[in-house]
Amino acid sequence: ARKFLNFIVPRAIWPKIQKRLRFLINQKGIDLPKICGVELQNLHIDYIRHAVVLSTDFTVxxxxxxxxxxxxxxxxxxxxxxxxxxxxxxxxx
Incomplete structure (x- = not known):
């Protein structure tokens, strides 16, 4: 079962998740709240194998x-x- 999942997730499921995330972010955007005086800006999303990497600038x-x-x-x-x-x-x- 593990070999099957390691085969199917990166080739079939993960690309569909990436496509859906890109569509949602481009259509609706992401509005992050200010927390304790820290405001996140310029959110950037990178997709790597088996993960999503979020990077951002912040002002305090x-x-x-x-x-x-x-x-x-x-x-x-x-x-x-x-x-x-x-x-x-x-x-x-």
Missing amino acids: DKDHLLRAFREFMDEDLRKTKTVRELNNKPHYL
Whole structure:
């Protein structure tokens, strides 16, 4: 069964998946959300044997990223119950 799959997937199934992905991306495009101040741009998709490789450029909203990180750390420190736990947690300056 494994030899059969290794034969059929690259020759028959994978090319159909590539064709469908290219069609969908060209027709509809991909809109990626901004996450924690990081925005992905210029998405490029490469197809290699048995895989899809996604590459992208990104821009970072430094102020938003730092604010989100501080809020995360403050919330994490607020949940700390003992001094020993507090001393073991990372702190930002």
